[in-house]
Amino acid sequence: MADKITRPRPKKDRLRRTMMFMNAQRPGLIKDAYIYGVDSIILDLEDAVAVNQKDAARFSLYHALTTIDYGDTEVIVRINGLDTEYWQEDVRVCVAGGADGIRIAKCESADMVRQVEAAVEAAEREFGVEVGRTLLMAALESPLGIMNAYEICTASDRMLGCAISGGDFRQSMHVQIEPDGIEMQAARSQMLLAARAAGVQCLDTMFPNLDDEEGFRREVDLVARMGFDGKSVINPKQIAYIHEKFAPTQKQIAHAENIARSCRAQSEAGIGVYVVDGKMVDPPFYKEAERIIELAKKCGVYHGDL
Amino acid sequence: MINAVGRDIPDYLLADGKEVYQGRFAKDGQLVKRDSPTCVMHEKPVADKLCASIREACEHCDVHDGMTISFHSEFRNGDYTASQVVKVLVEDFGVRDLHVAATSLGDAHDLLADYIEQGIITHIESSGVRGRIGEAISHGKLKEPAIIRSHGGRPRAMMAGELHVDVTFLAASTSDKAGNASGVGGKNNCGSLGFAIPDSQYADKVVIITDTLVDFPNVPASIKCEDVDYVVVVDEIGDPKRIASKEARFTQDPRELMMAKNAADVIAALPYFKNGFSFQTGVGGPSLAVNRFLEDHMREKNIKMGFALGGVSGAICNLLDKGLVGKIIDVQDFDQTAINHLANNPNHVEMSQSEYANPGSKGSFVNYLDYMVLSALEIDTKFNVNVVTGSDGVVRGAPGGHPDTAATSKCCIIVTPLVRGRMPVVCKDVTTVTTPGECVDVLVTDYGTAVNPARTDIIECLDAAGIPHVSIESLQEKAYSIVGEPDPLQWEDKVVAIVEARDGTILDVIRQIKPYDFE
Numbered sequence: 030m031a032d033k034i035t036r037p038r039p040k041k042d043r044l045r046r047t048m049m050f051m052n053a054q055r056p057g058l059i060k061d062a063y064i065y066g067v068d069s070i071i072l073d074l075e076d077a078v079a080v081n082q083k084d085a086a087r088f089s090l091y092h093a094l095t096t097i098d099y100g101d102t103e104v105i106v107r108i109n110g111l112d113t114e115y116w117q118e119d120v121r122v123c124v125a126g127g128a129d130g131i132r133i134a135k136c137e138s139a140d141m142v143r144q145v146e147a148a149v150e151a152a153e154r155e156f157g158v159e160v161g162r163t164l165l166m167a168a169l170e171s172p173l174g175i176m177n178a179y180e181i182c183t184a185s186d187r188m189l190g191c192a193i194s195g196g197d198f199r200q201s202m203h204v205q206i207e208p209d210g211i212e213m214q215a216a217r218s219q220m221l222l223a224a225r226a227a228g229v230q231c232l233d234t235m236f237p238n239l240d241d242e243e244g245f246r247r248e249v250d251l252v253a254r255m256g257f258d259g260k261s262v263i264n265p266k267q268i269a270y271i272h273e274k275f276a277p278t279q280k281q282i283a284h285a286e287n288i289a290r291s292c293r294a295q296s297e298a299g300i301g302v303y304v305v306d307g308k309m310v311d312p313p314f315y316k317e318a319e320r321i322i323e324l325a326k327k328c329g330v331y332h333g334d335l
Numbered sequence: 336m337i338n339a340v341g342r343d344i345p346d347y348l349l350a351d352g353k354e355v356y357q358g359r360f361a362k363d364g365q366l367v368k369r370d371s372p373t374c375v376m377h378e379k380p381v382a383d384k385l386c387a388s389i390r391e392a393c394e395h396c397d398v399h400d401g402m403t404i405s406f407h408s409e410f411r412n413g414d415y416t417a418s419q420v421v422k423v424l425v426e427d428f429g430v431r432d433l434h435v436a437a438t439s440l441g442d443a444h445d446l447l448a449d450y451i452e453q454g455i456i457t458h459i460e461s462s463g464v465r466g467r468i469g470e471a472i473s474h475g476k477l478k479e480p481a482i483i484r485s486h487g488g489r490p491r492a493m494m495a496g497e498l499h500v501d502v503t504f505l506a507a508s509t510s511d512k513a514g515n516a517s518g519v520g521g522k523n524n525c526g527s528l529g530f531a532i533p534d535s536q537y538a539d540k541v542v543i544i545t546d547t548l549v550d551f552p553n554v555p556a557s558i559k560c561e562d563v564d565y566v567v568v569v570d571e572i573g574d575p576k577r578i579a580s581k582e583a584r585f586t587q588d589p590r591e592l593m594m595a596k597n598a599a600d601v602i603a604a605l606p607y608f609k610n611g612f613s614f615q616t617g618v619g620g621p622s623l624a625v626n627r628f629l630e631d632h633m634r635e636k637n638i639k640m641g642f643a644l645g646g647v648s649g650a651i652c653n654l655l656d657k658g659l660v661g662k663i664i665d666v667q668d669f670d671q672t673a674i675n676h677l678a679n680n681p682n683h684v685e686m687s688q689s690e691y692a693n694p695g696s697k698g699s700f701v702n703y704l705d706y707m708v709l710s711a712l713e714i715d716t717k718f719n720v721n722v723v724t725g726s727d728g729v730v731r732g733a734p735g736g737h738p739d740t741a742a743t744s745k746c747c748i749i750v751t752p753l754v755r756g757r758m759p760v761v762c763k764d765v766t767t768v769t770t771p772g773e774c775v776d777v778l779v780t781d782y783g784t785a786v787n788p789a790r791t792d793i794i795e796c797l798d799a800a801g802i803p804h805v806s807i808e809s810l811q812e813k814a815y816s817i818v819g820e821p822d823p824l825q826w827e828d829k830v831v832a833i834v835e836a837r838d839g840t841i842l843d844v845i846r847q848i849k850p851y852d853f854e
Contacts (some may be wrong), residue, residue: 266589
């Protein structure tokens, strides 16, 4: 089975500004979803697929994974919930086809992560796939999931990150989408803290109203400023603005370059704290400057020579 | 003889001075003696030129076997005139060996396909040959090869006397008793009558057919009374639902939107994108949507379009209403918004098919076009485009203004998906060359953008703007890797249609299709 896998070994720490959901059962969508330049696609076996179509969707998923060249686009699969009878077979198909990762829907505890991990590992052994290859991520869709975010994010070495799922979360909190995002402020903040503490990525929910361009942009601006790594999308037209907003600005890049350039000279001269572009900097700033330049390179907006 | 796009043109077609295609501006500067119609003098004042019926008009027009009649296609699939007239000529007058020249023929004209199959219509000259007429032609039902011309090539052929029309029957939305005719103000409006104007000037006899007779004088008129012999009033000249859609709407298809955006980004990255630039786009999904993304670039850089050519749809009219476009110069209207706009906006004006694109004139509007955005049925690695023959080899499309605008615009952009169904659009060799590759500058597909290597200037601009592009060969290979390489079509020897370049030389030939043989 393992010889069928065509995708390179997945990387935990990669660019995930956008993760686009698509129904795994729709060949017209999944055959070339990579053309839109999205960082990751999420092939959905869960809510998008009717109960009596789960097998058909797995079949189409397996063949997509093993025959379509998705190139640099990450391919993640959203499996059915652990409270269903479908998820274990979903895991076997993902592993056999060589999906880069599995998104655990409605994740509420570290135990749930470990349960999926065990099934993944068993499947890796079953199909002769390198153990540890398949990554995991958790969708936090309830207050309990948010409360347990740190334990969830640290439950397995395979965890690439967590994502909040707004639809279910807002329902359980008895709130609607608000223009300023106040209804998710606490949850987003808490999840961000947990993810950063765990050293994994943190991803925001999708914006459902495709015609509300202004509301969409407002939400993207908010979560970019909060420090998210990316955001789910449900339509290719949402990609460009997110990529623009999650890339460092030219001003940020220039400042980071100045810090990086001056850093060596200053430390050789034995100076700890000094001023760049009128702002005080010290060693922790060097690391952040390097991160910004690295991110700018990955986003394709870096034109310098560092 | 092999022509400049590598197509083998049979020698027997190169009679009477007919030449093979030699390059896009090979005939520039050549002298042309303009043909003139033989007209009946109307010296004595008459009360009107009205005829009670098409039949009565035909009685006055010296109908005979072997005659050439013409029609325009401003009423598109809603056109009643061509079928009605041909029926009268064939059924009432028993005309045989009928030659039909039209700006386009399509689904409204199945009756003509019957007459082709019966051997009554023996020759077709047209831009578009769609529907059953295309099937009949491709199955070798015409005695002589059909001649397929572009919108510019047609008036050139009329001017040069290569296409001489005995009687033209021109549907008009309104006319007065003397034949001043227009595409607006009636009950079935088509907007611009640009396609009809050369016929009114170059045919021996001119018959206007309208369903709305208005008071004399019907001015401003598209077709002038000095060119008109007879006016016929009928109940309905067309089916309004099929003349024009209500408003051609922007696509919501993410793939088409992405291509449209990428095409607009290419436009904005070139030096021609400055105040007063000019632009034309087709009406297909991704082409039309370019308007939307172009608006963003124009606002961002505070640039206004000098004029738009067309093929006009509501999208460009809306841009004019927003103050982003100076003038719209209009040869045909695709939707009701554009038709109403032409009727009501002084900066939206009609032009004739000859003014639009005629290479035999002293300079048509297309000569001043900066950007042209077009689609394609196929495009090959030499950038040759096919918009006429389908994947089964059957004639089913129209060059329209494609070859004219591609040849003259400063940047011609083709927007098309890489594959359609199981067919690769980007291929090694197009079935039929309808626009030479030397006229095509940029190809935008859903899998990437390619620039004609001859346009090193455009390549530099895209690189400077950070717009990624790949070789057209890599796109073709990608297409074949997805859907495979199609087996070649199988043809008979008989040439069923000649694709004329806009300058009148032979660009390609279409042969009779052979039923596919699985060996």
